[in-house]
Amino acid sequence: MEEKIIHITGKVKFTITLDPGVWIFDDRRIDLNTYFDVETKEKDEIEEYTKAASKHWDREIMEGAVVPPTLKSEKRFEKVKVMTGTFGIPFHPFLKNAEPEDDASEIIIECVDQEVKVPIAEAESIIIGFSKDGKPLNEDGPAYIFYKDGSNKNEPIKHVREFKII
Template structure:
């Protein structure tokens, strides 16, 4: 279930989609292709950062608290399908300037896509609350929804060229 990103990168990294269910950057599949959902997520991120800043300034004596997932959130996680934007991971790998494409390593035939398209993509990692085992571990969807009905499946690695 681990997906390596290697090739023309400063830092080769590995992605573990099994832990993304707990990541705040995940987006529900049904909202992934709407601009409204993306802008609301960014707004929520700004509000959360603002609250954290206010808390740090006013409550310095209090240690951070790891709040557990609420019951309704847990039920939603067990029933929903989620995607993860790839741009943060690609930025952390620090792709070299001369790189132009990404080879998606698949079971069977590999797929080459432009590097710019990879930055504008999601990985589907959870379908109906379950990890993708049959044709996974992830599927690639473009953020514009152009391959919404026909994602690239069976991706087990990425090589940047």
């Protein structure tokens, strides 16, 4: 049976073990069907919150309060989305938790048939794909690597086994 666990090792304070099978429950998951199509911008969180709150209050003053959809329908929608979606998760939080040493400069992404070197600064923005059409990546997984700019969205790095910090 093929190993479904991925490790972060090398010049780190903490060796991290990643299990892509549990990320479907993680709130940080990204829908890869739409992620590369939408232009991502760095947002000012306070400005975004202020605009959203202002819009909400304006609507309530003009239209009155709107009853939100039922929790049951939201859960059903989320369940269908999870069972049919293609998802990834940002690599940055895992790299941060591993605490790379100060002199670490690159990450080697070890795969079954290749090794890919990526500078740490660039690696912080990669996305780890973990499901396709609602199913785990059993055939050529357990994970795919996508660059945040989408340059390899059609040909991701496959068969990922380990991230080695050098």
